[in-house]
Amino acid sequence: MTLSRALIVTRRELRDQLRDWRIIFPVVVLTLFFPLLMNFTADRMLDFMAQHGANILGERLVPFLLMVVGFFPISVSLVIALESFVGEKERHSLEPLLASPLTDTELYVGKILASTLPPLLSSYLGIFVYLVGLALTVGWFAEPVLLIQILALTTVQGLVMVAGAVVVSSQATSVRAANLLASFIIIPFALLIQGESVIMLWGRYEALWWILLALLLILFILLRMGVQLFNREELLGRDLDELNLKAAWRTFAQGFVGAGQRAGLAGWYRKEVFPTVARLRAPIAVLGLALFGAVLLGYSQASQYPNLFVAGNFRLLEDTAEHFAQFGFFSPTGASWVFLINLRALGFASLLGIFSWGVLAIVLLMVPLALTGFFAGQLALAGVSPLSFFAAFILPHGVAEIPAALLAGGAILRLGASVIAPPPGKTLSEGWLLALADWAKILLGLVIPLLAMAALLEAFLTPRVVLMVFGN
């Protein structure tokens, strides 16, 4: 990859954009007139708030408007990127470029720069105009740290939008389809801006660093996806947006049954399920570390909150066994209830994982482990051995439930991450369908039986062990 060749593409696109009044007009308005309007708004609002003794609101509003002034011009980058990537595909001007000696990465970088630079420069200029205006009208000067935060957020947000637009574009063959798919970018950004607004009006500016960090992570993932997806094969191998359910089903079925076809249930386990578990070693290890980290985090937080247990005297009440029975323990109904709750949690984690590259699935699975660690920590502070807590409350059914969670979580993580980097020689959809087949194999072949076993243990064995260890 040479930057000089990427810049050939960037220069051409920039020249083209500068000839398009549909791009120039909003950029000029958002760069020059909008900041001045925001100056006026800030001036009036400060006066108004001061009249009603709500100075703090006025003071918080001025930095908030700084963020808005920075954000509006970069929103144009999404339109430019969609136009640049899918527009070229639709007008068939992409193929001559693909036929040239440019590498996929050079073309990708060239177009990313062309889509990002004008809106970003416009955004910086808008911020400058706003700041100069404020300095002249109300004598307000931005804190250097706040300015750095806003500039960094603006830059990363612009890059995330463009990188997201490339991913969307690679899956669309028309600007219309890309615009529809772009709601996957616009809606999260609308929510993000609302969240940032709350943070800024609340005055918790340090939280902006965390948002920046999260955006950088998302940017990294989107750029990785973009480099993987922006290739000649993916761009030209797809002429229609038609949903081919038959082909999708065939790919899924091949991945699900695979080498285990006609080998019976035992053969399916031997040839498909167990090799899939072996393939999931890395995501399972990552998840295992995350869950262990959650236990430690919960344990470490125990001392930060009032202790729920009386020191040195943790004994269950005499009628605990009856309470257990009232909650459905010691009965098949209770076991079914536990099973369904766990299954629902994994289903929800799978759904979250699909839309978050697996990240939110991990977070969801970490929550109960963090709570377990927290209770163990509080019991330890109350003088009860955390090991006996784990041995009584967790271990009896955990022998089945924890492996089930690890297996399911590993498959969900792989499913979510499959869109970041499809396997070599596979398209994005093929890679995702094969990961879905792996997830289904693991779920049906191992997780559901393990969860059923864990539910029976949790309903019948765990309460007995708890009563035995902690009962009066």
Add this chain to the structure above:
Amino acid sequence: MVEAHELVKQFDDFIAVRGLSLHVQPGEVLALLGPNGAGKTTTVRMLHAILKPTSGWARVAGYDVVRQAEAVRRSVGVLTEHHGLYFRMQAEEYLSFFGELYGLSPAVCRKRATYWLERFGMSEAVSKRLGEYSKGMRQKLALIRALLHDPPVLLLDEPTSAMDPESARLVRDAISQLRSANRAIILCTHNLTEAEQLADQIAIIRRGTIVARGSPEQLKRDLLGPALLELRTAAPLNGVAHSLSDLVEIVEAGDNWLRYRTPDPATYNPLILQRLTERRVPVITLAEVPRSLEDVYLQVIAHQ
């Protein structure tokens, strides 16, 4: 120069190209013919390394299309199915952009651009935006883009479509000249007359497979049978035709004309003329009945 062996390209459950092999030498033009969706464009895309074959291999200008894709693209000039111009640019600006992508110096690029623009009669249109060009002019400019880096291999998809007869003639002459300059050329076209005029080899593709291949003459001979000859006489034949059936296969006959086939006209035509002279039947004309590539094509497609 272009060599492909058992190329296969599959998209999901659709096989666009199945087991296609071809060979084009420098100084040779291969015309790929076939109905829409036959696999011509996919084949060309594999040959200039923008699609990877599912199986099989191809070498273009000595480079492997999978392992040395960038070198392949540098050695190939491609006229794509759609011209794909940037309408807000001007011709020189457009060509200079592609020249830069192919690593040409500005001076060389300008010189070549000027040469081809003049050659195709477009010098006066250089200051216009490409959006103002006619379809034919756009096509010519796209062709210049393909020729600009002087590649040893040319893949031309419908090079004269949308052109007026004069422009089409200019382009055909340029292709002939490039063939003489030892370029290996693959031409995808629906214009069978053009293919017949330009191609040394014809390959007819149907459903991703080459179903007929050879020189235009060879294809006619193989698919339409031996040459059909027509003889016209100044006097009625009066049963003479019947007496010639021991020499050639009489296809049709009238009062003073007959049509016959012979696999060896050089041997049998003089014998026939001799026999007619002996019978005092004066011959006005003896000529081969023209058979077009269209006949060959339609026969192949109908047969398939």
